[in-house]
């Protein structure tokens with residue numbers, strides 16, 4: 001009962017916040033798009049095209065193909081045994097030991113394609129942001145069945161040297177996502193199996209520098225902050241970090257507040273679900289003193 005009340009209160013708060021951000025969006029977006037820092041402006045333009053549904057015919061064709069792919073997977077009742085090393089749900093209070101040990105669960109592909117996979121509007125945002133840059137070493141933390149990985153891999157296709165290395169703790173999900181990405185004709189990805197804490201150190205040492213990281217798993221306050229600190233020495237002079245579900249739980253809100261204050265960032269944009277940090281080590285000034293708050297959701301009730 002208590003959990004239901006918390007969920008309802010959260011939903012009401014989110015609706016209010018979405019409405020408030022929808023009102024201030026034009027001003028905030030304009031500020032981003034005309035930013036004197038061209039990389040920050042690129043992010044603004046990427047978000048603006050998602051909000052305005054302003055895509056090229058090729059992009060529309062690609063997004064339709066990827067959403068058709070998702071739709072097919074949503075129909076699937078096939079069960080996958082997963083080892084979940086994450087934080088559980090937003091009310092769970094899993095201990096570090098429990099998260100390390102992992103929880104075995106049997107979940108259908110259909111559920112995985114809808115609930116934990118990035119919704120179309122956010123997947124398109126990832127695509128547009130990545131397309132705006134020429135990043136080579138890109139990491140995703142949390143593959144699941146490969147929905148967001150597919151969007152990001154397509155965005156990276158224009159550069160033959162670019163790769164998405166996506167990390168997933170559950171071996172069966174690695175198998176599933178590998179077959180999904182291959183079936184979509186993609187080959188610019190590597191899937192690393194294991195806990196983030198086990199895989200990340202050697203991966204970072206191997207890559208030496210990282211241009212882009214999408215952190216979309218293990219939504220635990222301390223773990224999220226620790227991954228951020230771990231990534232810092234490896235970030236290239238121009239890089240983008242995207243933290244998913246920054247408002248998912250009170251712990252994630254606290255982690256995001258702490259992260260966004262770090263002076264490594266040239267600009268920080270809060271898209272309600274995502275937190276985006278832009279790092280431009282060549283920048284001589286920060287275009288905004290504050291976090292820019294916008295929303296790319298038209299309504300908090302409609303799933304897009």
Ligand SMILES: C[S@@+](CC[C@H](N)C(=O)[O-])C[C@H]1O[C@@H](n2cnc3c(N)ncnc32)[C@H](O)[C@@H]1O
Nearest residue numbers: 085086117118142144147148169195196217218
């Ligand atoms: C929200 S889902 C990822 C969704 C995917 N990025 C998408 O949008 O299509 C998070 C994934 O991270 C994995 N995960 C969570 N905590 C992890 C950890 N500590 N180490 C490795 N994988 C983890 C889970 O198994 C799950 O598949």
